[in-house]
Amino acid sequence: MGISPWQLLILLVIVVLLFGTKRLRNMGSDLGNAVKGFKKSMNDEADDKDSKDKKKESLQDKEQHDDSDTSGKS
Secondary structure (H helix, E strand, C coil): CCCCHHHHHHHHHHHHHHHCHHHHHHHHHHHHHHHHHHHHHHHHHHHHHHHHHHHHHHHHHHHHHHHHHHHHHC
16 A cells, blocks of 8 residues: 555656756755754754753852852851
């Protein structure tokens, strides 16, 4: 019940006839660039989240260190 190789070949021929190889190549490269941009932005967002978490942890450590210094002086 799936798509046979012949049906895929016929579909490919129709698409090439409708759009042409140059336009298909341009669409493919545009799609590839869009996927790369999406992946890059997702990685940047994850890196930003990690850096914010590290900053938050360092601030908490600093506050705990400062609290222990002030409690020792009393």
